[in-house]
Amino acid sequence: MKALKLHQELTAIWRNAPGWRGTLCSVNHSDMGKRFIVGAFTFFAIGGVLAMLIRAQLATPDSAFVGPEVYNQLFTMHGSIMMFLFAIPMFEGLALYLLPKMLGARDMAYPRLSALGWWCYLFGGTILIVAMLAGVAPDAGWFLYPPLSGKQWTPGINSDVWLLGITFVEISAMCAAIEIAVSILRLRAPGMRLDRMPLFAWYLLATSAMMLFGFPPLILGSILLEIERAFGWPFYTPALGGSPLLWQHLFWLFGHPEVYIIFLPAAGAVSTTLPVMARTRILAYGALVAAVMALAFLSFGLWVHHMFTTGIPHMALGFFSAASTLVAIPTAVQVFAWIGTLWSGRPQMKLPMLYLIGFFIVFVLGGLTGVMLAVVPFDQQAHDTAFVTAHLHYVLVGGFVFPMLAAAYYWLPHFTGRERVMQLGETAFWLIFIGFNLTFFLMHLTGLLGMPRRIDTYSDAMGWTWLNLLSSVGSFVMAFGFALFTIDVGLQIWLGRHHRRNPWHAGTLEWAMAIPAPAYNFASLPRVSGRDPLYDEPDLSVALARGEGWLGAARHGWRETLAVDMVTGEPDHIVILPGNSWLPIATAGVLAGFFLTMLAGLYWIAPLFLVAVGVMGWRWAWTNGTREDHGPLPAGPGVALPLSTEALGTTGWWGSVFALAASATLFASLLFGYAFLWTVAPDWPPPQLIARTLLEPALALVGAMLAIAAVRRAGPDGRTELAVAAGGQIALLVALVLLVVVRLPSPASHAYAATGAVVAAYAIFHAALAVTMLAFARARIATGHIGGARVGELRIVRLWSDHAAGAGVVAALVLALPGWIA
Amino acid sequence: MSALIRMSAGLIVWAIAFCLLYALHGLGCARGWATIRLGGTSAHQAALIAGWLLSIGMGIAVAAWRWPARSGALVDRTGWRLALIGIAATVITGLPILTLPACL
Numbered sequence: 001m002k003a004l005k006l007h008q009e010l011t012a013i014w015r016n017a018p019g020w021r022g023t024l025c026s027v028n029h030s031d032m033g034k035r036f037i038v039g040a041f042t043f044f045a046i047g048g049v050l051a052m053l054i055r056a057q058l059a060t061p062d063s064a065f066v067g068p069e070v071y072n073q074l075f076t077m078h079g080s081i082m083m084f085l086f087a088i089p090m091f092e093g094l095a096l097y098l099l100p101k102m103l104g105a106r107d108m109a110y111p112r113l114s115a116l117g118w119w120c121y122l123f124g125g126t127i128l129i130v131a132m133l134a135g136v137a138p139d140a141g142w143f144l145y146p147p148l149s150g151k152q153w154t155p156g157i158n159s160d161v162w163l164l165g166i167t168f169v170e171i172s173a174m175c176a177a178i179e180i181a182v183s184i185l186r187l188r189a190p191g192m193r194l195d196r197m198p199l200f201a202w203y204l205l206a207t208s209a210m211m212l213f214g215f216p217p218l219i220l221g222s223i224l225l226e227i228e229r230a231f232g233w234p235f236y237t238p239a240l241g242g243s244p245l246l247w248q249h250l251f252w253l254f255g256h257p258e259v260y261i262i263f264l265p266a267a268g269a270v271s272t273t274l275p276v277m278a279r280t281r282i283l284a285y286g287a288l289v290a291a292v293m294a295l296a297f298l299s300f301g302l303w304v305h306h307m308f309t310t311g312i313p314h315m316a317l318g319f320f321s322a323a324s325t326l327v328a329i330p331t332a333v334q335v336f337a338w339i340g341t342l343w344s345g346r347p348q349m350k351l352p353m354l355y356l357i358g359f360f361i362v363f364v365l366g367g368l369t370g371v372m373l374a375v376v377p378f379d380q381q382a383h384d385t386a387f388v389t390a391h392l393h394y395v396l397v398g399g400f401v402f403p404m405l406a407a408a409y410y411w412l413p414h415f416t417g418r419e420r421v422m423q424l425g426e427t428a429f430w431l432i433f434i435g436f437n438l439t440f441f442l443m444h445l446t447g448l449l450g451m452p453r454r455i456d457t458y459s460d461a462m463g464w465t466w467l468n469l470l471s472s473v474g475s476f477v478m479a480f481g482f483a484l485f486t487i488d489v490g491l492q493i494w495l496g497r498h499h500r501r502n503p504w505h506a507g508t509l510e511w512a513m514a515i516p517a518p519a520y521n522f523a524s525l526p527r528v529s530g531r532d533p534l535y536d537e538p539d540l541s542v543a544l545a546r547g548e549g550w551l552g553a554a555r556h557g558w559r560e561t562l563a564v565d566m567v568t569g570e571p572d573h574i575v576i577l578p579g580n581s582w583l584p585i586a587t588a589g590v591l592a593g594f595f596l597t598m599l600a601g602l603y604w605i606a607p608l609f610l611v612a613v614g615v616m617g618w619r620w621a622w623t624n625g626t627r628e629d630h631g632p633l634p635a636g637p638g639v640a641l642p643l644s645t646e647a648l649g650t651t652g653w654w655g656s657v658f659a660l661a662a663s664a665t666l667f668a669s670l671l672f673g674y675a676f677l678w679t680v681a682p683d684w685p686p687p688q689l690i691a692r693t694l695l696e697p698a699l700a701l702v703g704a705m706l707a708i709a710a711v712r713r714a715g716p717d718g719r720t721e722l723a724v725a726a727g728g729q730i731a732l733l734v735a736l737v738l739l740v741v742v743r744l745p746s747p748a749s750h751a752y753a754a755t756g757a758v759v760a761a762y763a764i765f766h767a768a769l770a771v772t773m774l775a776f777a778r779a780r781i782a783t784g785h786i787g788g789a790r791v792g793e794l795r796i797v798r799l800w801s802d803h804a805a806g807a808g809v810v811a812a813l814v815l816a817l818p819g820w821i822a
Numbered sequence: 823m824s825a826l827i828r829m830s831a832g833l834i835v836w837a838i839a840f841c842l843l844y845a846l847h848g849l850g851c852a853r854g855w856a857t858i859r860l861g862g863t864s865a866h867q868a869a870l871i872a873g874w875l876l877s878i879g880m881g882i883a884v885a886a887w888r889w890p891a892r893s894g895a896l897v898d899r900t901g902w903r904l905a906l907i908g909i910a911a912t913v914i915t916g917l918p919i920l921t922l923p924a925c926l
Contacts, residue, residue, distance in 0.1 A: 185823070194825070195896035286896050290903045297833035298911060301840050313925045316847050318918025319840070326914055330907075567825045567897065654823075675845075679852040 003545040006523045009554035014106070014519035017580055025580040027111035028519055032118050033097025034415065039118075040090035043125060045486075047081035050074050052479055055439070059472035061460040071456035072139035076162075077132050079142025083258070084166050085125045087400055091265035092117070092176040094407065095204050097415075099180065101510035102198045104189025104528065106521050106561040107577050109182040109651040110175075112584050112620065117175035119588030124168030127595065131161040138162035141454065143251050144225070146236040146244045151229045157599060163226040164595045170219055171591065177211035178658045180204050182651050185566045189509065190527045190550055190636065192569040198508050198531065199282060202289050203268025206296040207261055212658055213300070214257035216666035220673070221250030224758065230603065233747045233754035235673070241751035243681040245310060246673050252303035253669065260299040262396060264292065266403035267334060270356060273410045274338055276506045277353040278345030281532065284337040291330035291337075298327045308379045317376050324374030331367060335360070351425045355406035358433045359398060366394025369444070387447025390440045397436060405432070405485065412489065413503050417515040418496030424488035431481030438474025442467045501541060507532025512541040524552030525562055527636070528569075550636035562635065563644065563651060573647035574635055578623065587616040618776060624652075625793065627784040646789040656796050660803050667762055667807055671814065674755045685818075686752035691743045692819040696735040700812035703731030704805035707770070711801045714794060716787045719778050725801055726774040732808040733767040736760045739815045756815050763804070763811035770804035773797045829901040831884045832908030839877030839912045843919070846873050851925040866924050874916040881909035 016022035016031070026032075053074050057065045066074065096114055100107055108114055131137050139158050140149035149159040184205045188197070224235040225247065234240035236247050275282045282288070301323035308317055338360075347353060369391040373379045382388060409425060446467045451458065458464055502511035512534055513521055524547045530536045537543075547553060550571065551560050559577040564570060594609035625645050632640035644650045678684055706728030714721035740760045747757040777797045780786045786793055827834070846869050850856065855866035863871075885905040891898035 193895075286899060286903075289896065290900045290907070293830060293900065293904055294833065294907050294911075297830070297837055300837065301915065313847070313851060313923070315918050315922040315924045315926075316844065318922045319844060319847075319915050322915045322917060323840070323911070326911055566823060676848075679848055 036093025115584035218254035280345030359402035362398030385447035390443035435478025524549030700735035832905030
């Protein structure tokens, strides 16, 4: 009875509002996870149809099925959809759904951010699909190389659709990265030390860090290309000091880590499901953690292996070739750990295991051809041929799709609470496995026979006819397999019998709850003492349902979960999560307004939407917090903990740290671009440099120092100090504006001035943001939200203000220095 | 967070080393350091070798720092392993300095 009463009380707090309002305002991580997964699978189906059209075109020589213009859109959209709208959102969905459950928490760290990410993804993806239906889809390849994607060769909006639509979707990825990192580090069950975390969490921690540092270069590259297309600032135009190679560097600085960003979560799913299928525990947990961390770093040293034929000197190619072969070692460590786990256990050939075997075969083959392509002379022969297409599909389908299919069958009972109906999954596996290998194994041969990527037709005399026909047949076999998988899942959702708890007898915490999961996950939070809590305490779920764990009571209508120490897992404070809200969808709607007005070329209206985003952000932050201290509150057996509003090192603070790390990466990428152009691009030094000046750099320095000093002195009643800090930021902002408007040559005249203007724009944006946040903090002191022990918001504002001051000084120096050394 | 940074220190050093070598290489080619003779080699290769050795030295310093923690908790043990991996990666990724022409 106690369990039922607790269930009813917690459900009343955590459930969605009824009807459409509930759908639009939900912030629950299970809802968001499911939406991402269904959305990603829908985009996967669209991308799959495009692949069928591509293969229909290539099935026979001299095909007139579609013309080259349509074909260009088909392969560009296929690649873009699969990378940006399928793979990343799919694992984001899985992470959002599973992580709190595996970690013993009730939700992610920022539920509204999850919802914002979902709406940005949906709206951004919709822009791309609508553009495709309107016949103006991107058509310059999924990596959109200039000059082909530039205004001269793509005068329509096709490239703009990609740049704006994908950047919109990337907001979602950045939200997810911050949220995943903070949730893993802070929102865990008591006692869950770092070395007791499920491996899935280690993999996603590494993935989120990679996203924080990997995505900003692409976002920067996209912003620069869109500015070049919209306003003619010549970042990528060699005649005016730009370089198309800058795009390639920025793109692949993202693009290669991206492969591992996609692979690692899937590998995390393998490391979770495989020991359960083998009825044992994972072998070499520590070696796997080391391998994951090694992969996360080393994968950032490979990006130039996509540029081996661009004329980069041999020694530099050698650096990247060495790193590219090196990265195979931590990957192999994982493969051997998995094989060892199978060897030490008693594997059972259930359906997830079948897909895991498919993963092993396909992924290892893809890895081997990856080592081949890491060798410069071979790559120079195979570059831009169908061999590369075959390799990347072996890696991505082997390293992501097969593990995700295994994960789907493994966790589907958790989502649905139901059993499978028929044995369609086995047939689907064989169709997918045979169809995939028929399609892509032969494509290696087609590539070695010289068939380039992306050609829309070929002559029979080339000798590629039979290979292409068989590849096309294979692709349709594979499509039938995916159709069967979809039917199988649908049958399970609608017709399956209700399943018992923990059907696989797994040890991880996501199975310590009723299935499908209640909105609050755990009626009370477990204290864990090992890596597989359900193996240690088989009746844990019953005790938790009775409220015998931590936070085992409903109070004040609060959505409570625990924050723990990052390393020891000891409880630190109680986090009160926000409830259902219209803010995420409204903010995403305003962002959609910005991107659509940019797409329509309404450049003077677009900034109004950014102002509206600022207003939304203010409102968003305003709804947090309380106006009084509560002191320590009962949290667990004999333990009282403070609320997050009265604690230090809160999730809000850590989220800001990670957001600023991503922002600083974007700034560093910009400075790299500036140095790259100055060193490598033609027509440098530029014909006209900035006018020599000391006034503005001095003003910037004084403003920054004032801001840094004043914000440090601001206490819970420090409204004057906050005003002084805002004054310092305004001085910094004015100095930067003067440098660009008065001293710098026109940004359209040369890549030097264009890059300098963007450096200044970055710092101006952050200074303006800091002024807004300082004003916000003043208002919060006035209303009593900041005061007493409630100083967390001040610490967050200080972070942003310091970053703005630092970036402003660097920007002022970068801008002014050429005038002095010329 | 400091525990995670300590754990990753060896790989952070590798990342810095990689950036340093790539930057020195690009700068040297752009500025024509290969034409400046320094002892039996060019100023460019001397700078690259110095950067490489410095990086390996930094990696060894990190490994020495993590040595006492090699038999501690998992995070500390992993830090020691990653320090060794960082050194190996720095040595291997820098090998082209000894074998390939710099600016060809």
